[in-house]
Structures are given as C-alpha cells and as structure tokens.
Amino acid sequence: MTEPKPPTEPGAPTEAGAPTEPGAPTEAGPATVTEAAPGDGDHPRLTFSRAVLDAIIHGNSVMVTVLAIVAAMVIGGLLIAFTDPVVLTAWGRLFSAPGSAIAAAWHSVTAAYSNMFEGAILNPHTVSAAFHGGSVAAVFNPLSETAVNATPLIFAGLSVALAFRAGLFNIGGTGQFIGGALFATWLGFGVHLPVVIHAVVVLLGAFAGGAVLGWVVGALKAWTGAHEVIVTIMLNYVMIYLLSWLLGTKAMQRPGRNDLISPFIDPNAQLPHIAGPNLRLNASFLIALAAAAGVWWLLGRSTLGFEFRTVGANPRAARSAGMNVAQTWIVVMLIAGGLAGLAASAVIQGTDHSLNFQSYGTYGIDAITVALLGRARPLGTVLAALLFGALDAGGIAMQGVTQIPVDIVSVIQALIVLFIAAPPLVRAMFRLREARAAGEGQVLAKGWNG
Amino acid sequence: MKLELKGITKRYGSLVANDHIDLTVQPGQIHALLGENGAGKTTLMNILYGLQEPDEGEIVIDGQPVAFRSPKDAIAVGIGMVHQHFMLVPVFTVAENVTLGVERTRFLGLLDRRRTRREVRELSARFGLEVDPDAYVENLPVGVQQRVEIVKALLREASVLILDEPTSVLTPSETQDLFRIMRELRAGGRSIVFISHKLKEVQAIADTITVIRRGRVVGELPPTASDSELASLMVGRAVELTVRKAPATPGDVVLDTADLVVGDEHGQVAVNGVSLQVRAGEIVGVAGVVGNGQNEFCEALLGLRPVAGGSVRVDGRDITHATPKQRLRAGIGYIPEDRQEDGLVADFSVADNLVLDVYDQPPYANGVALNLDAIRTAALSRVDQFDIRTTSIATPTGTLSGGNQQKVILAREIGRELRLLVASQPTRGLDVGSIEFVHRRVVAERDRGVAVLIISSELDEIYALADRIVVMYEGRITGIRPPTVPVEELGLLMAGAGTGGEPGDEPVNPDDEDGDADD
Numbered sequence: 001m002t003e004p005k006p007p008t009e010p011g012a013p014t015e016a017g018a019p020t021e022p023g024a025p026t027e028a029g030p031a032t033v034t035e036a037a038p039g040d041g042d043h044p045r046l047t048f049s050r051a052v053l054d055a056i057i058h059g060n061s062v063m064v065t066v067l068a069i070v071a072a073m074v075i076g077g078l079l080i081a082f083t084d085p086v087v088l089t090a091w092g093r094l095f096s097a098p099g100s101a102i103a104a105a106w107h108s109v110t111a112a113y114s115n116m117f118e119g120a121i122l123n124p125h126t127v128s129a130a131f132h133g134g135s136v137a138a139v140f141n142p143l144s145e146t147a148v149n150a151t152p153l154i155f156a157g158l159s160v161a162l163a164f165r166a167g168l169f170n171i172g173g174t175g176q177f178i179g180g181a182l183f184a185t186w187l188g189f190g191v192h193l194p195v196v197i198h199a200v201v202v203l204l205g206a207f208a209g210g211a212v213l214g215w216v217v218g219a220l221k222a223w224t225g226a227h228e229v230i231v232t233i234m235l236n237y238v239m240i241y242l243l244s245w246l247l248g249t250k251a252m253q254r255p256g257r258n259d260l261i262s263p264f265i266d267p268n269a270q271l272p273h274i275a276g277p278n279l280r281l282n283a284s285f286l287i288a289l290a291a292a293a294g295v296w297w298l299l300g301r302s303t304l305g306f307e308f309r310t311v312g313a314n315p316r317a318a319r320s321a322g323m324n325v326a327q328t329w330i331v332v333m334l335i336a337g338g339l340a341g342l343a344a345s346a347v348i349q350g351t352d353h354s355l356n357f358q359s360y361g362t363y364g365i366d367a368i369t370v371a372l373l374g375r376a377r378p379l380g381t382v383l384a385a386l387l388f389g390a391l392d393a394g395g396i397a398m399q400g401v402t403q404i405p406v407d408i409v410s411v412i413q414a415l416i417v418l419f420i421a422a423p424p425l426v427r428a429m430f431r432l433r434e435a436r437a438a439g440e441g442q443v444l445a446k447g448w449n450g
Numbered sequence: 451m452k453l454e455l456k457g458i459t460k461r462y463g464s465l466v467a468n469d470h471i472d473l474t475v476q477p478g479q480i481h482a483l484l485g486e487n488g489a490g491k492t493t494l495m496n497i498l499y500g501l502q503e504p505d506e507g508e509i510v511i512d513g514q515p516v517a518f519r520s521p522k523d524a525i526a527v528g529i530g531m532v533h534q535h536f537m538l539v540p541v542f543t544v545a546e547n548v549t550l551g552v553e554r555t556r557f558l559g560l561l562d563r564r565r566t567r568r569e570v571r572e573l574s575a576r577f578g579l580e581v582d583p584d585a586y587v588e589n590l591p592v593g594v595q596q597r598v599e600i601v602k603a604l605l606r607e608a609s610v611l612i613l614d615e616p617t618s619v620l621t622p623s624e625t626q627d628l629f630r631i632m633r634e635l636r637a638g639g640r641s642i643v644f645i646s647h648k649l650k651e652v653q654a655i656a657d658t659i660t661v662i663r664r665g666r667v668v669g670e671l672p673p674t675a676s677d678s679e680l681a682s683l684m685v686g687r688a689v690e691l692t693v694r695k696a697p698a699t700p701g702d703v704v705l706d707t708a709d710l711v712v713g714d715e716h717g718q719v720a721v722n723g724v725s726l727q728v729r730a731g732e733i734v735g736v737a738g739v740v741g742n743g744q745n746e747f748c749e750a751l752l753g754l755r756p757v758a759g760g761s762v763r764v765d766g767r768d769i770t771h772a773t774p775k776q777r778l779r780a781g782i783g784y785i786p787e788d789r790q791e792d793g794l795v796a797d798f799s800v801a802d803n804l805v806l807d808v809y810d811q812p813p814y815a816n817g818v819a820l821n822l823d824a825i826r827t828a829a830l831s832r833v834d835q836f837d838i839r840t841t842s843i844a845t846p847t848g849t850l851s852g853g854n855q856q857k858v859i860l861a862r863e864i865g866r867e868l869r870l871l872v873a874s875q876p877t878r879g880l881d882v883g884s885i886e887f888v889h890r891r892v893v894a895e896r897d898r899g900v901a902v903l904i905i906s907s908e909l910d911e912i913y914a915l916a917d918r919i920v921v922m923y924e925g926r927i928t929g930i931r932p933p934t935v936p937v938e939e940l941g942l943l944m945a946g947a948g949t950g951g952e953p954g955d956e957p958v959n960p961d962d963e964d965g966d967a968d969d
Contacts, residue, residue, distance in 0.1 A: 301819055301820055301822070302818050302819055302820060303809055303810040303815045303818055303819070303820055304818060305820075306802070306809045306810075306820060307809075309798075310795055310798070310806065313795045313796075313797045313798060314791070314794070314795040314796065314797075316791050316792050317791065317792055317793060317794055317795050317806065318795075319754060319774065319792075320752070320754065320774070320784060320786055320792045320793065320807075321774075321778075321806040321807035322773070322774040322775035322777075322778045322779075322807050323775070324773070324775070
C-alpha cells in the first residue's frame with residue numbers, strides 16, 4: 001500500500017506552477033555542480049564582492065605571493081634605473097659609451113636596494129663598528145625600525161583580515177585608528193595613574209575607541225542594512241575632521257602651540273622599550289604578536305570564530321544553522337575596530353607619545369594591502385606587515401643615502417598588490433604551470449550568472 | 451546530422467572521467483544519456499561542446515572527423531547546448547539574449563532588432579516554444595528561461611541539441627512542456643542528447659538510452675527497459691526502488707501549527723492560515739507545485755521567516771517567536787531545499803559542516819573553545835555510519851557529489867536527538883542510490899518516534915514516504931489524504947480544487963487506528 005504510484009502528471013494547470021518564487025531559480029540543480037570536473041565552480045551564485053573575497057582568501061598559493069614580491073622588486077628596480085638623473089644622462093651617451101649607461105643603471109639599482117637592505121635588516125658597517133667599540137644597539141637598529149614600522153600595520157592588518165574572514169570589508173581602519181588614538185591620548189595625558197596600570201588603561205582605551213567605531217559600522221549594517229564599505233569610508237572622513245577640530249580645542253591642544261598637536265602622554269602611559277633606550281622597539285610589538293596569536297585562536301579554535309567564518313563563507317547556511325548573522329556582524333566589527341584602535345596605541349604609546357592631525361598616516365589603507373598579501377590569515381598578516389615595515393624602514397634609509405625618492409617604496413608595495421590581484425599574470429611571467437587549467441576555462445564559459 | 455563519438459577518453463590525473471566512450475546519435479533521435487552524478491556525463495558533453503578536449507578518441511559528424519577547440523567550433527557544425535545553469539543576461543530581453551554573439555545587423559552595423567524578434571517568433575511558433583521576444587529574462591519563470599536557451603541554440607542553427615539535466619530545475623508540468631517541445635524538435639529533424647539521472651523521464655521521452663557508469667558505457671537499451679534493469683545498470687547493483695516501511699504508529703502531536711500566516715519577500719501572503727499536526731512516528735508529506743507557500747511554511751517553522759499570524763507549537767511549547775537556535779535546541783532538524791545555499795558551507799571541511807549547528811554544544815565546545823578532537827572523532831564516525839564518500843574529513847564539502855553533500859546534512863541533522871524533522875525536497879537532484887539511502891534513513895527516524903514533515907514536489911517521493919499527504923495550494927491546505935489517494939485526486943487538489951481547507955479540520959485517515967484523539 002505504500003508502493004509509489006507511477007509518475008502520472010498531477011494534472012495541475014500550467015498557470016499554477018508558472019511564476020516561480022524568486023528563491024527558486026537559484027536552485028539551478030546544485031546536485032550536479034560538482035559532477036563535471038575537478039575545479040568546477042563551487043559557488044552557484046557569484047557576486048562581485050564574493051569573488052573578490054574568494055580571490056583574497058583562497059586565490060593564491062604561497063608561490064604566487066613570493067613571486068609577486070620578486071616581480072614587484074624587479075620592476076621597482078627598473079623604475080629606479082629609469083628615473084635616476086645620473087642614469088638618465090648616461091643613457092644619453094648610450095652610443096658613445098654603451099657600457100657606462102648600463103653600469104650606471106646597475107649601480108643605481110644595487111645602491112638603492114642595498115641601502116634598503118641596510119636600513120631594514122642589517123648594515124655591515126655598524127657590525128664592524130661594533131667590533132671596534134661602537135654601539136651594539138646600532139647593529140640592531142634596522143631590525144628595530146622594521147618592527148616599529150610593522151607594528152601598527154600588524155594591528156590594522158589583523159583588523160581587516162578578521163573582518164574579511166567574516167565576509168566584511170573593513171575600509172574604516174583610518175577612522176577606527178583615530179577613534180583609538182583620541183581615547184588613548186586623552187587617557188594618556190588627561191588622567192594620571194601609577195606605572196603599568198596607566199599603560200594598560202590607555203591600551204584598553206585605544207581598543208575601546210576603535211571598537212566603538214567598529215560597533216557603529218556593524219550595528220548600522222545589522223539594523224539598517226547599510227553597506228559597511230560606504231559606512232566605513234564615510235566614518236573615515238568624519239573622524240579625520242573630528243580629529244582636526246578636537247586638536248584645536250582647549251581640551252586636546254598642547255598648551256603653547258598653534259598647530260594641531262596634543263600634549264605628550266604621561267611617561268607612565270607609554271609602553272616601555274624592550275631592547276634598550278637607543279632602539280625604538282617597544283612592548284607594542286609584542287602586544288601585536290600576541291594579538292595575532294589571539295586572532296588565530298579566535299578564528300580557528302573558538303566557537304565565536306566558527307560563527308565568524310561560517311557567516312563569512314555562507315550567511316544563509318549560518319542562519320539556517322541557528323546563528324545570528326546580524327549579531328555576528330556587530331561583534332566582528334567591534335573586535336576589528338578594536339584591533340585598528342590598537343594600531344593607534346602602537347603609535348601613541350609606543351613611539352610618538354602624542355597625537356597630531358596626521359598621526360593616522362596611511363595605516364588604514366595599507367592594512368587592506370597587508371591583509372590581502374597575508375591572505376587574511378593571522379600569520380600571513382604578520383609576515384606581510386613585517387615586509388611592509390621593512391620596505392618602509394629601508395625606503396627611508398635609501399632616500400637618505402641615495403637621493404632616490406622614498407615614494408619608490410609605495411610603488412613597490414602597490415606593484416606587489418597588483419601582482420597578487422592578478423595571479424594569472426604572475427604565472428605567465430614565471431611560466432608556472434596552471435594547476436586548474438580546465439577549471440578556469442569553465443569559469444569563463446559559465447560567466448557570471450552561471 | 452549523424453553524430454558519433456568514438457573511444458572518447460578524458461583523464462584528470464588518476465581519475466578517468468571518460469573511458470573509451472562510444473556513442474552514436476542518429477538524426478531525428480532523442481538519445482538519453484543516463485548515469486549517476488559523477489558518472490562522467492557532463493564531462494562527455496563538455497568535450498562534445500568543445501569546452502574540453504579529449505585525451506583520446508574522436509568526434510565524427512556525418513562521417514567526417516572533427517576537432518573542437520572551443521564551443522565556437524561546435525556551434526559552427528550545428529551542436530547546441532543548454533546548460534544546467536542558464537547563461538542569460540537577466541536585464542536583457544529574450545530577443546537581446548538570443549542574439550547576443552550573433553547579432554543581426556543592418557547598414558552601418560546597426561542592430562536589426564526587428565529581424566531578431568521575427569526570428570524568435572518564428573522559431574517559437576514552429577516548435578511550440580511560446581517565448582515572447584520582448585519579455586525581460588529576469589521576469590520569466592525557470593521553465594521559460596530554459597526555452598530561451600533552446601531558442602538561442604536553434605537560432606545558431608543547431609541540429610544536435612544537448613540538454614544537460616534539463617528537468618532538475620523544472621516543476622512536473624514544466625517538465626511535460628519540455629517533453630512536448632522535445633518531441634516537436636525531433637519531428638522537425640533535430641537530434642537531442644538528453645542527459646538525466648531520472649529513470650522515469652528517460653523512459654518517457656528517449657528513443658535510445660545509453661547508460662554510463664564510472665566513465666564507461668555499460669549498456670544501450672530501448673526505452674521499454676524496466677526501471678529495475680536501468681537502475682541496476684546505472685548504480686552497478688540491484689537497487690530497492692520502493693521504500694520498505696511498516697505502517698506508522700503515530701504517537702503524540704509533536705508539531706502543531708494553528709492558522710499560521712507567513713509573508714514572502716514582497717509582503718504578499720505566502721502561507722495563509724495553515725493548521726497542521728504532525729505526530730511522533732509518522733511522516734506527513736506536503737505535496738504541491740513549487741511556489742505555493744511550502745518553502746515559506748518550512749522557513750517559518752524554523753524561525754527563518756517571521757510569522758505574521760497564528761502559532762507554532764512543538765511538544766506543546768509555543769515557539770512562534772523563538773529564534774532559529776532555540777528551535778534547533780527544541781529538537782527540530784532541518785534539511786533545507788537548497789542544500790548548497792542553506793544547508794552547507796561549501797568551503798568548509800566535511801567535519802566542520804557536520805557540526806554546523808551544534809558547534810557550541812558539548813562535547814564539540816568547552817565553553818568558548820572548540821574541541822577539535824571531539825569534532826574530528828564525531829566526523830569520522832558519521833562519515834563511516836552514513837557512508838559519506840569523501841577522501842577525508844578535511845575535504846571541502848563543496849567538492850563532494852550532491853548525494854554525499856546531502857548525506858552530510860542528513861548525518862548532521864539526524865545525528866542529534868530530534869523530535870521533529872523538516873525535510874524540504876530531500877532528494878532533489880540526487881541519483882538513485884542516494885535517494886534510496888535518504889529515504890531509508892528518513893523512515894528509520896520515523897520508526898524511532900520522530901515526527902517527520904517532508905516537503906516535495908516529486909509525487910513519487912510523497913507516495914513512497916508519506917503516511918498522510920497534505921496538499922498545499924496558494925498558501926492553503928486544500929486537502930489531507932491517506933497515501934492511497936489516487937494521483938488524479940492529488941492533481942486536482944494541487945490545482946486548488948480542494949475542499950478540506952478549513953482550519954483545524956482533521957481528516958479521516960482510513961489507515962490510522964483511531965488512536966489518540968485531539969489533545
């Protein structure tokens with residue numbers, strides 16, 4: 001009696017079945033999506049931001065990342081060779097003295113990169129000086145500078161990476177940095193507390209200042225559906241002008257100064273140097289590494305991180321599994337904002353000890369690059385931040401010695417991102433075998449509505 | 451046009467997707483390619499359409515060997531393909547879509563819209579396609595979009611049409627429309643390669659059936675071949691096509707909805723006063739044409755969609771406004787209709803997907819920390835218990851076949867203690883072997899005393915599983931019938947010709963003992 005009946009047509013008139021619900025077309029036979037071949041598209045519906053996120057998180061092998069850096073350095077070298085005035089005049093005599101042009105170019109490039117290396121990692125002159133009674137600290141100064149430059153980028157990069165993993169683009173590093181900086185600075189000079197306690201309070205203030213900004217973004221997205229990219233960009237402007245205004249008020253302006261700069265924070269509020277007074281390396285770097293470990297644990301080992309990743313990878317499945325997607329967005333942005341706020345702590349408590357109207361620098365934007373380069377993973381982000389820190393430290397040293405503008409460093413950083421964003425270009429340049437050749441052809445054939 | 455595939459072989463590393471496949475499609479023939487998911491049907495058709503090149507073998511058209519480097523070459527010799535995922539621009543009209551790439555132009559390269567529209571209308575009339583050239587594709591139902599794809603191929607003068615799993619997105623009546631069109635195309639001299647894993651459809655429409663298993667042709671049969679013959683060829687072993695189950699012994703009411711009203715995305719009423727009881731140890735099947743409120747009903751039960759009126763109780767507890775998590779904790783298991791979008795995270799490992807809704811419960815969590823060991827152990831035992839075919843528990847779930855993906859969801863949902871299992875289209879798109887497995891598991895849950903609600907647009911499935919059949923039409927229950935109801939009567943109810951739509955009216959079920967009365 002429970003035998004199935006033959007598949008007789010139910011006799012439903014066509015108009016009953018015709019206008020399918022909007023949800024239905026997306027059903028497009030998911031069962032067989034995986035049938036075709038290895039490398040077939042896994043996502044039935046690709047949106048632009050989805051595709052970008054996927055490319056960032058899954059896109060590149062370590063090999064491609066490394067090669068992208070190499071390619072950027074090579075092109076950076078060419079740019080140095082072709083913009084250096086000495087080399088350019090040498091090119092003018094190419095036919096009379098061909099060797100000299102090439103030698104000049106080679107000299108210019110090697111000088112630039114060796115100075116960069118000496119500024120970022122190790123300067124042999126300081127080593128030999130140390131053996132002859134010079135300063136030992138000077139030997140480690142380049143590494144210290146690299147770490148100091150990398151510290152705010154680690155924090156801000158982690159902020160962007162964490163948000164990425166939950167499917168959100170945090171473009172608001174700048175605003176969150178300023179939020180953290182304002183809290184930290186005010187707590188730094190406005191209240192007076194014992195040693196250690198004051199530093200911790202200021203650190204927490206920096207986190208809270210950024211977290212408030214992050215929370216606003218998350219809450220607006222959760223409650224009103226406002227897109228986080230728009231909100232964060234707009235909040236950046238709000239915070240930049242708020243900063244300028246506050247630094248001109250009696251409450252924040254350093255007494256006796258007409259420019260926009262805050263008083264110094266208390267010595268108790270500063271983070272201690274960890275490698276002697278002559279090196280700028282301070283506890284902030286260790287806190288950044290700890291934060292990276294924390295984010296790693298959060299994402300990979302905690303229930304909250306599981307929620308973040310699920311919401312990031314498939315919000316609809318997260319909802320069906322009982323997760324509160326809107327609340328997750330708020331929590332993610334709160335933590336991401338806090339991390340960006342800690343970047344301000346690295347600057348205010350670690351190195352500058354005061355706040356000016358340009359303290360936020362380009363950390364918020366560089367953080368996106370760093371997170372992208374680090375493939376939105378904590379360890380990757382730390383490594384990427386160290387690379388960028390080294391480029392920054394080396395670039396300054398290079399400019400000091402060779403007169404090559406420090407901007408070349410920005411160009412190299414931008415080129416790295418460019419190559420990361422275009423893996424096929426890197427593969428073609430280095431003749432890497434395409435692992436998923438068939439797969440990519442299919443994606444093309446399927447197009448956007450596939 | 452006579453199309454021959456000779457010794458086609460395609461390898462992906464160690465995997466042989468196609469192993470010396472021979473296939474001959476005669477002019478004016480509907481040739482079905484039957485095989486389970488992963489048998490290599492789609493790979494073969496991608497080769498035929500020039501999307502992939504074979505490692506060995508050749509394609510011969512009217513006696514001439516040809517080589518396709520891209521779909522362009524295949525189109526040039528008259529091969530057209532309708533993919534599972536349509537390749538249409540939603541904001542373009544039908545005429546604009548079909549002409550894309552082969553634009554009809556006038557003087558100075560101006561688009562000849564009039565000619566395109568006329569051609570679409572002519573083709574539409576000739577083959578009974580009923581496609582309006584001026585309609586915007588995004589406004590068309592799936593079935594019509596598919597016909598637009600067919601027009602697209604015909605406009606490119608295809609004489610062999612490849613239809614890749616064309617019915618997987620269609621309602622039963624749309625499927626009948628498609629079959630009618632296929633017959634007209636055949637009458638017009640076109641050949642059709644019909645790829646499917648559904649026995650009944652293949653028997654209904656094909657002139658010849660080629661069965662493929664694990665990349666090889668395992669048989670060529672006439673459409674008169676029996677179900678079991680085809681199924682066992684396809685799966686490679688004897689398959690149980692009917693579900694073995696004892697009569698239900700319904701217990702207490704578990705799910706109780708009263709006058710449930712639910713809206714859809716557009717603020718329209720999608721579920722209009724549904725009162726339904728599901729008892730422990732029975733399977734209630736909700737039949738109905740897709741889009742008559744079943745999906746919204748399901749989502750409202752799970753808390754994924756707000757309830758506009760009425761109430762939902764589980765085990766007597768009012769959960770009308772509970773969160774999805776509270777409902778899951780109350781013992782509701784959910785197998786969503788769209789498994790890739792709602793049921794799984796394709797990028798996550800099998801192990802992670804197996805705890806997707808219990809990740810914060812012991813033993814998988816200690817407070818806020820995940821217990822990776824417990825997750826791993828549980829995954830290993832589930833993979834074993836549910837025969838999930840995966841290379842490892844760390845494999846991304848999106849790379850599994852549809853049947854195995856569904857097994858992951860099933861394992862997750864019935865792996866915890868349930869009171870109510872809500873399963874929406876639980877076997878859509880699955881092959882025979884997986885359907886058999888899912889059905890057996892669902893019946894096993896019933897026998898353990900779980901209340902089961904199955905929503906399916908496949909009447910076969912409803913008949914196979916349900917102890918009571920509920921028919922929904924335009925958001926209302928038009929009838930509640932025993933599984934012995936004739937299919938004609940169900941058809942009428944599905945079309946809205948019902949009587950028993952009054953709220954709270956409990957049907958007479960001749961199969962049931964007069965056990966528990968109303969609570």
